[in-house]
Amino acid sequence: GQNIDQPTEMTATEGAIVQINCTYQTSGFNGLFWYQQHAGEAPTFLSYNVLDGLEEKGRFSSFLSRSKGYSYLLLKELQMKDSASYLCAVRDHDSGAGSYQLTFGKGTKLSVIP
């Protein structure tokens, strides 16, 4: 099984930088995704990490350390529209079944205030 932990809620100021952490425990780690979900909407893909290091995509960056079972999502120059839940999801490879399974954390609700 998998255990994924991320903070339940965070608050940050418009224009600032915020880091959302995710820790995980898994036996067959094969990648980590971050999704954004606005209230009442479906999740949308933000980033994917499978190797250690930082992946940058505009204002959003995602970092992975496989040895530490740790990832973070970094949001720069925060905007009000960034208020949403951010879901960390870990991909696990089942070598027996030859398939992958994606397990989501419970999400971090980010509130951006003026």
Add this chain to the structure above:
Amino acid sequence: KAGVTQTPRYLIKTRGQQVTLSCSPISGHRSVSWYQQTPGQGLQFLFEYFSETQRNKGNFPGRFSGRQFSNSRSEMNVSTLELGDSALYLCASSRQGQGSEQFFGPGTRLTVL
């Protein structure tokens, strides 16, 4: 390119009834995964279908079942509904399965009274 569509968007049922939800994936996507989302448990994996075969299954009771058709459209069925089944049911499609980027539909909001 059309996105993932789900029908119906909202549904109200009573305990003991059954319900069928439908999901049409993005054209060319062969994998459809179903998730249940509740405020307390977050997004929980139900099952994944790939080329008409159930490939992965989460930890849900047998009342939850699904199938996939040759055109990749998928249906999910819940029998003998319980109050705790009230949730947002999301489906996600991808080209190769849960190992690749998934695109989510808008969801079906099920309320069980």
